[in-house]
Amino acid sequence: MISPAPHLSSVAPSPIKLRRIGAFLGAEVTGVDLTKPLDAATFEAIKQAHAEHGVLVFPHQQISSEDLKRFGRMFGELTVHPFSTSGKEQPELIVYDNKEGNPPPPTDIWHSDETFRECPPMGTMLCSKIVPEIGGDTVFCSMTAAYEGLSDRLQKFIDGLEAVHDFKPFKQLFEGSEEGWKRLRAYEEIYRPVTHPVVRVHPVTGKKSLFVNPQFTLYIKGMEESESRDLLDRLCRCVNMLEHQYRHRWEPDMLVFWDNRFLQHAAVHDYYPQRRMMERVTIKGDRPFGTGAVAAPEELRKLKAPSVMSFKDRPKRQHEL
């Protein structure tokens, strides 16, 4: 049986008021005014609640872009998304202004933000300015609950596996010209494919979670391609468990601060051509780490013949030095 998040009565008295809004993730935070700098106790309470509940919803926060950036910076350095629509003056602020003629970007695929980076962001803050009358929800899933929902056998099997991620959904932005091709090559040099553990350990809570997603994960390292594909499909389907989700309905002037270290999310693109305007900042994270286990290569792949790469004296190919 998977344990939901602890009841708030077990949490020490806090300067903020928390109300759980989902069984496995999500809490509403009141008793705080984000137009003003926070005191240390309030900041610590929010930081702890963020790691425990994953999605923090701050309703009725009529804040400026400066307030949003200041609040974000309390948790770490703000990062600049390399493929976003942010302006040159304040690149750390992303403005999504989706309406007729500017449909939403492909954020309706389940993901954790920017896992194509060596150090993906620890958290993302999204603040609603204009919301559609119908639709435009964001759905979150606890990947800790997803991991805990797997059988012991499958948990043991995936412990120590690593997966390769890259920025594949953004590559289409460069299509169509020779200049685009050159720029893509330059970005591929900056953002080379990165390896992350399949089972990630949360740096604050110590809980394990599944850390592969259909948007950025390419394959499981060291496995036969067909086995890797089957396993990734199986693990990525875990987000479909309704019990492990929280679906957020936006109202104007809401700030939602989520933890990318153990959640995935997907935006529901059902509102176009209604207008939806949001502001976002993203906070730099640490390099993800796993349990310390490493899967032995010989357990991951059975070759029909020995790998050619294992013979040093073989004839060299044309590209080899």
Ligand SMILES: [Fe+2]
């Ligand atoms: Fe996202």
